[in-house]
Amino acid sequence: MKRFVKSADTSTSVSQSQRDLERILRRYGAGDFNLGSDWEKRIARVAFRVPDRPGDKVMVPVRLEVSIKGIAEVLGFRNPSQAAWEQAERVAWRHLVLWVDAACSAAGAGMQTMSEAFLAHMLVKTPGGDIKKVSALLDEVAGDGGYRALLPAST
DSSP states (O other): OOOOOTTTTOOOOHHHHHHHHHHHHHHTTOEEEEEEEETTTTEEEEEEEEESSTTOSOEEEEEEEEEHHHHHHHTTOSSOOHHHHHHHHHHHHHHHHHHHHHHHHHHHTTSSOHHHHTGGGBEEEOTTSOEEEHHHHHHHHHGGGOGGGGSOOOO
């Protein structure tokens, strides 16, 4: 069964998606943008700091990453050609735009704070001085099963 992937056939360029991301984030008062791709690791990434609530001085540091390789696999590209990799990268960047837009829109409407919207992807300093995502810290605490193991078993 083929999986549905929103924007799977996007023709929006990576650079346009990056401009869209910056426009959305600026609308919500974000700064310290860092947009980029790690082509060797096949990762699209955006990092930024955004006010927790509109007009707030508390800035929430966030790093979001999408695996271009994972997108290629879900799109069904077994041995991707250069064109297939480029399509997977376009899809990955479009997903970052959709993700950020939805989370920021909900926060802007008062449905959640930015820290609630991006909790798993917030960056925190560990007691040892390392900077890590909250989800990585939860994985470490939970052990091999990852933090998902902390969720109740379904019945």
